[in-house]
Amino acid sequence: MPFAAPYAPADESLIASLMPFARVAPTTRAHAEHLIGAIRGARTRIGGLEDFLRDYDLSTREGLALMAMAEALLRVPDQGTQDALIADKIGAGDWDGHEPSDAWLVSVATWGLGLSNRLLRPGDTVPGVLGGLTRRIGAPAVRAGVRQAMRFMGHQFVLGETIESALKRAREMEAKGALYSYDMLGEGARTRADATRYAKSYADAIEAIGKSAGTRPLPFRPGISVKLSALHPRYEPRNKDAVLRDLVPVLRDLAKRAKAHDLNLTIDAEEQDRLELSIAVIETAFADDAFRDWNGFGLAIQAYGKRALAVIDWAGELARTHGQTLMVRLVKGAYWDTEVKHAQVEGHADYPVFTRKAVTDLNYLACAKRMLALRPHLYPQFATHNALSIAQIMTMAGDATKAGPGFEFQRLHGMGESLYAAVIRETDVPCRIYAPVGGHRDLLAYLVRRLLENGASTSFVAMAGDKDVPVDDVLEFPTDLAETPRHPRIALPGALFGGRRNSDGVEWGAQDDLTALATAMRNAPEAPEVKPLTARQIDAVMSRAARAAPLWRDTPVATRSTALRRAADLLEDNRAALMATLAREAGKTIDDGVAELREAVDFLRYYADEAEGICIPRILPGPTGEANRWQARGRGVFVTVAPWNFPLAIFLGQTAAALSVGNAVVAKPAPQTPRIAAQAVALLHRAGVPEDALILAPGGVEVGQALMTHPALAGVAFTGSTATAKAINRALADRDGAIVPLIAETGGVNAMIVDATALPEQVTRDVVASAFRSAGQRCSACRILYVQEDVADRMLEMIQGAAATLTLGDPMDPATDVGPIIDADALSRLTDHIAGHTPIWQGDAPDGLFLPPTIIELGRDEKLTQEIFGPILHVKRWKAGQIDRVLDEIAATGFGLTFGLHSRIDATIAHVTARATAGNVYVNRNQIGAIVGSQPFGGHGLSGTGPKAGGPLYLTRFVEEVVVSTDTTAAGGNATLIAMEAR
Numbered sequence: 007m008p009f010a011a012p013y014a015p016a017d018e019s020l021i022a023s024l025m026p027f028a029r030v031a032p033t034t035r036a037h038a039e040h041l042i043g044a045i046r047g048a049r050t051r052i053g054g055l056e057d058f059l060r061d062y063d064l065s066t067r068e069g070l071a072l073m074a075m076a077e078a079l080l081r082v083p084d085q086g087t088q089d090a091l092i093a094d095k096i097g098a099g100d101w102d103g104h105e106p107s108d109a110w111l112v113s114v115a116t117w118g119l120g121l122s123n124r125l126l127r128p129g130d131t132v133p134g135v136l137g138g139l140t141r142r143i144g145a146p147a148v149r150a151g152v153r154q155a156m157r158f159m160g161h162q163f164v165l166g167e168t169i170e171s172a173l174k175r176a177r178e179m180e181a182k183g184a185l186y187s188y189d190m191l192g193e194g195a196r197t198r199a200d201a202t203r204y205a206k207s208y209a210d211a212i213e214a215i216g217k218s219a220g221t222r223p224l225p226f227r228p229g230i231s232v233k234l235s236a237l238h239p240r241y242e243p244r245n246k247d248a249v250l251r252d253l254v255p256v257l258r259d260l261a262k263r264a265k266a267h268d269l270n271l272t273i274d275a276e277e278q279d280r281l282e283l284s285i286a287v288i289e290t291a292f293a294d295d296a297f298r299d300w301n302g303f304g305l306a307i308q309a310y311g312k313r314a315l316a317v318i319d320w321a322g323e324l325a326r327t328h329g330q331t332l333m334v335r336l337v338k339g340a341y342w343d344t345e346v347k348h349a350q351v352e353g354h355a356d357y358p359v360f361t362r363k364a365v366t367d368l369n370y371l372a373c374a375k376r377m378l379a380l381r382p383h384l385y386p387q388f389a390t391h392n393a394l395s396i397a398q399i400m401t402m403a404g405d406a407t408k409a410g411p412g413f414e415f416q417r418l419h420g421m422g423e424s425l426y427a428a429v430i431r432e433t434d435v436p437c438r439i440y441a442p443v444g445g446h447r448d449l450l451a452y453l454v455r456r457l458l459e460n461g462a463s464t465s466f467v468a469m470a471g472d473k474d475v476p477v478d479d480v481l482e483f484p485t486d487l488a489e490t491p492r493h494p495r496i497a498l499p500g501a502l503f504g505g506r507r508n509s510d511g512v513e514w515g516a517q518d519d520l521t522a523l524a525t526a527m528r529n530a531p532e533a534p535e536v537k538p539l540t541a542r543q544i545d546a547v548m549s550r551a552a553r554a555a556p557l558w559r560d561t562p563v564a565t566r567s568t569a570l571r572r573a574a575d576l577l578e579d580n581r582a583a584l585m586a587t588l589a590r591e592a593g594k595t596i597d598d599g600v601a602e603l604r605e606a607v608d609f610l611r612y613y614a615d616e617a618e619g620i621c622i623p624r625i626l627p628g629p630t631g632e633a634n635r636w637q638a639r640g641r642g643v644f645v646t647v648a649p650w651n652f653p654l655a656i657f658l659g660q661t662a663a664a665l666s667v668g669n670a671v672v673a674k675p676a677p678q679t680p681r682i683a684a685q686a687v688a689l690l691h692r693a694g695v696p697e698d699a700l701i702l703a704p705g706g707v708e709v710g711q712a713l714m715t716h717p718a719l720a721g722v723a724f725t726g727s728t729a730t731a732k733a734i735n736r737a738l739a740d741r742d743g744a745i746v747p748l749i750a751e752t753g754g755v756n757a758m759i760v761d762a763t764a765l766p767e768q769v770t771r772d773v774v775a776s777a778f779r780s781a782g783q784r785c786s787a788c789r790i791l792y793v794q795e796d797v798a799d800r801m802l803e804m805i806q807g808a809a810a811t812l813t814l815g816d817p818m819d820p821a822t823d824v825g826p827i828i829d830a831d832a833l834s835r836l837t838d839h840i841a842g843h844t845p846i847w848q849g850d851a852p853d854g855l856f857l858p859p860t861i862i863e864l865g866r867d868e869k870l871t872q873e874i875f876g877p878i879l880h881v882k883r884w885k886a887g888q889i890d891r892v893l894d895e896i897a898a899t900g901f902g903l904t905f906g907l908h909s910r911i912d913a914t915i916a917h918v919t920a921r922a923t924a925g926n927v928y929v930n931r932n933q934i935g936a937i938v939g940s941q942p943f944g945g946h947g948l949s950g951t952g953p954k955a956g957g958p959l960y961l962t963r964f965v966e967e968v969v970v971s972t973d974t975t976a977a978g979g980n981a982t983l984i985a986m987e988a989r
Contacts (some may be wrong), residue, residue, distance in 0.1 A: 009285050010827035011316035013278075013516040014349070014356035017365065020312060021491040024368040027375075028483040029396070034401045039477055042391035046468050047692060048424035057676055060368035067118045078763045078910040084796040087762040087911075094911045126387070126506050129245050151903040160411065163420040164191070165441035169211040171445040173218050180220070180228075187229040187272065187416070188215060191444030194235030196770045197807025204236040207255050209263055210652035211443070216267025224302050225333060225385050225414065226436065229270025231306070232260060234284055241276075241812045243283050243514040244597065244820040248813075250290055257291045265300040269331050272304040277341050278311055278358040279348065279515030285317070286517075289324060297330075301385070304333030305741045309370035310342055310359045318373055322380040335387040336373055338366055350499045351937075353511030353604055361493035364484050367395065374399050381412045389416035389440065392466045393425060394481050402435065411435045421467070463940055503939055506611050509604035514597070514820075517925050524820050526582035531588045538705035544712040547701050551643045551670040552718040554698035559640040559668035563621040567614035569694035570662055574610035576689045577603060584654065587625065589817040593825035593855075596818065598780050601935065602655045606686070608938035609659035609956065616961050617666035629985050631975040638965040640668030641746075644722030645703075646711045647734075649726045658686050659938075659955055660749075661700065662724040665690075667965045670699045671718070674713060676726075678828055680704040688864075714738060720962065721747045725793045726787075728752040728873075728901075728948050749963050751943075751950040753785045753873040754903025757896045759889065759918065760793045760801060760931060770804045772932040773879070776906065778809060778859045781824050781936060782877035786904040786926070786943070788932045790870045792892045795883040802861070802881065809859045814851050826855035827876060833857060836876040871899055897923045902946035906933040923947070925954065 025602040030038075052509075082088050090253055166172030169188065176186050190211055195201040208230065215228050235241040238253040257273075264271035273288055277280075290304055297303060306315050318334065325332040333630065345359045360366045362706065368542055370390070371515065374819065377386040403411060411434060412572070417426050419441040426437045469475045502508045584603055588594035594602060626634040644664035648657035657675055664671045675683030680702075687702045703709060713719065714737040724734055738748055760769050774786035793801050817825040825834040836857050840848075843862045851858035859877045864870065870880050884892050896905070905924035909915055919927050924947040926936060936943040942957025944950050953959035974980070 008316075009282065009320045011315065013313075013513050013519075014354055014358045015312050016356055016814075017312075017360060017491040018872075019490060020369075021365065024365065024372055025488050027368045027371040028322075028487065029479070030398065031401060034397045035394075035481060037397040037400065038394040038481055039653040041396060041425055041478060042470050042477055044428035045393065046473050048427070049865055063064065066179075069140050071768065072579070078765070081766075082762045083576070084762055084794075084886050087794070087796070090911050090913065091763055092615050094349040094913050107197055136260060144742050153174060161444065164444060165419050167445050169214045169443050172441060173214060176439075177218075177443065179439070183436075185226060185228065185414070185438035187438050187440050189231045189274075189440060189442045191442050192233070192236055193236065193767055194233070194241060195239040196767055196804055197239050198811060199807055200804075201237050201256075204233075204661045208232055208237075208260050210222045212260065212269065212271075214265045216263075216269055219267060219269065224268055224270065227269055227302075229265065229272055229302070229304070229333075229438075230272050231259070231440070233274045233276070234287060235276055235280070239500045239808065240281065240813075243279060243517065243520065245843055246283055246286065246517070246821075248821060249283060250286060250955065254287060254290050257287065258296075261291060261294075261303060262296055263299060264302060268300070268302060270302045270304055272306055272335055275306040275308045275337065275339070277348070278308075278313075279540065281311070281313065281317070282515055282517045285320065292324065292328070298328065302333065302392075303330075303774065304335060304385075304387070306335040307373065308337055308359075308388075309347075309373050310339035310366040312358055312360065312369075313853050314369060314373050316375050318380065318384070322383045325383040327554045330387050331382055333387060334377060334384045335389050336370065336377060337389045340368060344625045346496065350502050352499075352513065352514055353509050354499050355496060355510070357496075360491070360789050361496045362484075362898075364487055364492050364598075367392065368487070370481070370726045371398055371402075375402050378413065386413040387416050387438065388413065391417060391422045391425060393470060394466075395426075396429060398739070400435070403435075412642070413555070416440050430590070437500045452470055465852065485868055498811060506615050506939065509574075509606060509607035509611075512600050520820055523582060523585075524818065527586040527596070527818055530586035533583075533681035533685055536684045536704050538677070538680070539703055539709050540705075541708045544703070544709065546712070547648055547672055547703055548643060548716045548718045550698045551672050551701055554696060555640065555642045555668075555670035555720075556698060558670055558699040561668070563617055563666075563668070563692075566666060566668065567618050568659075569690070570610045570614040570666060573662075573693035573695070574607045575691045576693055577607050577610070577686075580689065582684075582686060586818070587685060588654060589825075591679050591681050592650060593781070593817050593828065595780075595822050595825050596820050598825075599817075602652060605652075605938060606658040607654035609655065610662045612938045612956060613659075613662045613666040613961065616958065620961050620965065621667055627967070628971075631980040633970075633972045633974055634644065635970045636971075637968050637970075638667065638962075639968060640664075640670075641676055641964065642669065643718050644669040644671050644721045644723060645709060645719060646671055646673045647713075647722065647724040647726065648673070648675050648683070649785075649787070650676035650678040651780070652725075653682045654686055656751075657683050658690075660725065661686075661690075662721060663955075663960055664721070664964050665695060665700060667961050669964060670701075672701050672703045672704045672713060674705065674710060674798035677704075677706045681704065704942060710734075711737065715741050717743055717911040719746055720744070721749070723749040723964075731950075743806065747963050749951060749953070749960075751945070751955060752948065753875065753901075754924070754945055754949045755789050755870050755873055755896075755899045756893075756901075756904040756906075756924070756933060757785060757792060758788050758906030759884075759892060759906070760791065760797075761911070761914060762794045762797045762886065762910045763910035763914075764797075764801075765910075766797070766801055766804050768930065769801055769908050772906070772908070773805050774808045774812070775932045776934050777879040778812060778824060778877045781827060781857065782859075782879075782953060783828065783875060785935055786936065788879065788904075788906060788933055789874060790864075790880040790882065792896075795885055798881075798883045802846070802863075805879075806861060809847070809861070810849055812849065812859060814856050814858070815847075824856075824859065824877065827857050828855075830855065832875065835888060836874070838877065839874055839876065846874075869899075871894060873901070889914070890921075893918065893921050897921075900948045901945070902947045903949035904933045906931075925952070 079091055082091060096499045166175055188211060190207050192204055195204055212230055215230060215550040219228050237256050238249055241249060261271050265305060292303060307314050316634050321332050321334055342359055346357060349357045374388060377384050414436040416438045419439050430437055458607045469480045500508045512519060512523060569663045581603060585599035620638050621639040623635055628635050643860045646660035646664060648660060653675060661671050684702055687700060690700055691697050714734055721736060725729055727846045731752050735748055738746060773791055775790060813821055815822045833855055840860055845860050846863045847861040849858035857876055861879045902923040902925055904926045905922045906928045908930055915929055928942055938956035942954035944952050944954035953963055
């Protein structure tokens with residue numbers, strides 16, 4: 007069934023159809039008030055998630071500390087790191103001052119955490135001030151107590167660590183009529199082994215559930231939820247063909263197993279960029295005729311998504327076409343913060359989700375009404391803990407709730423018992439319990455999501471249980487939704503940087519957009535050949551630029567900036583043609599090509615803005631009778647020398663910086679990538695930059711040498727190797743004439759440190775991206791990974807498995823992850839380096855200029871002292887407590903470009919980042935892809951001269967300062983002073 011809906015429609019276009027649901031009928035309101043009363047009157051003796059959320063919501067330090075500790079503690083293997091984590095997180099809260107709770111679990115946890123806080127103060131370390139008897143007696147007790155508390159929390163929110171234990175625990179509730187849907191915990195697969203393991207876990211669980219399911223018919227039989235990203239390590243829109251080929255057979259097998267036991271199998275909802283991919287997988291799997299006499303297939307739909315109604319219509323049509331019923335779980339959505347950031351980072355036109363929670367609540371009701379209307383093609387399953395939503399759905403359903411309602415409610419295990427006890431007492435509508443199953447380590451990510459989803463102080467769960475919040479405040483929708491459907495403090499992605507428009511990105515999850523871009527790139531004509539200049543032509547080129555420099559310098563800065571902004575727009579208008587050249591000439595994959603073009607656009611707009619600030623003349627203070635006028639202006643002719651690895655973004659960044667403040671520019675691209683440079687220069691000329699003020703100077707070493715020695719040279723901006731930067735520096739020092747500035751950005755032996763608290767899945771994602779994206783041909787790429795030996799084996803196994811899923815091949819294929827090495831010489835240098843070691847892992851590569859991702863483990867005494875510019879990751883292990891030795895080793899290289907750290911201990915983060923010698927330090931994320939204006943880029947020592955590209959100081963190196971001081975009394979007196987009125 008075709009699915010067509012705008013990826014991110016404007017909120018304003020949708021709100022009018024949702025506002026009728028904000029009007030609550032008196033009887034419905036009374037019902038909701040009754041349900042809230044049931045919540046407030048039934049706090050349990052032991053305590054559930056609602057009790058924790060009431061006592062420790064995410065607006066408190068204690069709530070954040072609990073979440074962070076629960077997320078990390080149970081997977082830390084060594085006691086020293088456990089102690090440091092506990093000290094760090096417990097020290098963040100005021101447990102002694104917390105009011106007692108009437109829930110036993112919360113009270114005991116608070117007492118234990120308060121005791122821990124008295125034993126472990128903020129900043130404590132293992133050899134710290136609490137040594138001696140207190141440390142020997144206190145630390146083990148605290149460690150054991152807190153770990154046990156975390157496990158007890160897990161017991162409250164997870165039905166069982168295995169499906170067998172979960173089924174055993176559920177039998178008593180099922181005997182009372184409860185329904186269950188089991189969720190096998192686990193995040194998305196990172197490796198093929200992960201995907202195989204998750205598939206087996208699902209299959210085993212289906213068999214176990216089926217054997218204990220009893221004799222009730224659908225829809226009153228148990229079910230299981232399946233996460234598609236757990237069944238494929240590359241569950242991404244760009245990888246659609248491989249996903250359909252590899253995953254659909256696995257899903258069909260699981261569905262057939264569920265059908266054999268007449269169970270409900272529900273496909274879980276994931277991030278919005280995967281929605282169209284999920285629809286394609288579901289539609290393909292469901293087409294199997296083996297499912298024609300089974301009504302247990304289902305899917306989850308997220309109401310915070312603006313396409314939710316369209317998905318419901320698609321599901322209804324799919325079921326109608328096949329003459330069946332689909333079970334549809336409607337949820338609010340658990341990835342809201344991720345969706346907002348994703349849209350901002352990727353430069354989307356709008357958000358695919360609503361940014362005001364109240365609008366999501368309205369959309370939930372609109373979706374509920376549509377689902378009820380599509381019965382019996384759909385069997386609605388309303389997953390909510392919102393008493394008002396429940397009351398409104400009951401009103402919509404009308405008398406059908408008295409018998410055979412044809413829908414059900416759902417709640418999370420550990421939540422909503424008192425709310426749904428009241429619902430079940432008063433109606434025949436069944437309530438299914440969504441029950442997580444898995445080990446405590448798998449619980450952590452699930453628990454964090456639940457806390458984030460329900461733990462904010464403004465959430466319905468928190469407000470409904472708080473007797474201090476008036477019921478009216480809980481039940482009233484904001485009165486300004488029609489006029490302000492968007493969150494007033496969440497700017498559109500394009501307005502992320504205020505007055506500077508964010509560059510436009512591509513949403514890979516919009517399949518039509520991705521296909522159109524890939525087709526346009528393949529159809530784009532090949533860029534014309536660019537002939538290199540000869541050394542004898544350099545004098546004419548530099549002379550032309552020297553003559554143009556005064557005219558361009560005297561052009562108003564507003565005019566220069568307008569030309570740069572117009573050029574940025576032209577880059578976006580010519581996206582496909584430019585990306586085609588990047589792919590053909592530089593081997594850029596489609597995602598890398600989009601990122602590079604966006605960076606180039608951001609550079610143009612950022613420097614246009616910065617120039618308007620720095621180039622405005624200013625009157626400086628001074629004594630009366632004197633005028634002091636300060637002005638920054640272009641130096642003359644700047645030569646910019648760009649690398650081949652970012653032949654558009656860095657080429658244009660350096661060039662735009664020099665042009666913006668009034669310099670003429672002779673721009674030399676790398677010999678390997680002159681065509682993209684020529685396209686960029688042509689667009690700048692179209693945008694209004696005079697042809698003599700910007701001249702392309704393609705060529706090799708001879709051209710570069712001739713430019714460095716020309717007498718008209720006023721400055722150099724260079725990005726490339728450290729050796730070449732030093733050679734340029736020597737050439738500039740030896741030339742006669744003025745001393746000219748050199749702005750150099752070079753490479754680095756970029757390190758990442760990982761301690762035992764780091765999340766393996768996150769480390770894996772970030773290391774693979776940092777080391778292997780762009781075939782490792784980024785100056786910011788991770789070259790060496792230092793991983794704590796206690797977790798090294800597991801980390802490296804996962805990193806290797808994830809790297810093995812990367813696809814090497816045609817850069818124009820959307821599914822390609824890693825393109826070729828730039829040329830044969832570079833490939834030869836890399837293979838020679840590998841030959842000197844014994845890799846612990848190496849992937850596969852096609853024929854041609856490809857190098858498979860490679861991992862080399864260094865011994866304790868081995869060091870990496872030079873930049874290896876390719877997809878080669880070096881690894882070293884370090885012992886707990888010796889992180890300063892690692893930092894000393896990194897500093898001794900003399901490089902200082904990028905540095906990464908993965909840790910959940912704030913004290914470790916503070917210590918390491920304070921000692922890091924790199925210009926760009928990244929914590930708990932990858933270390934590539936610096937954003938213009940947000941993460942100014944550049945290094946120290948052997949990694950460059952500064953100032954940082956894309957930062958507030960960059961343009962200051964491209965200007966000369968002039969101060970004109972005038973004695974205004976030279977005509978015979980200070981008339982201004984004399985004429986001043988006395989007061």
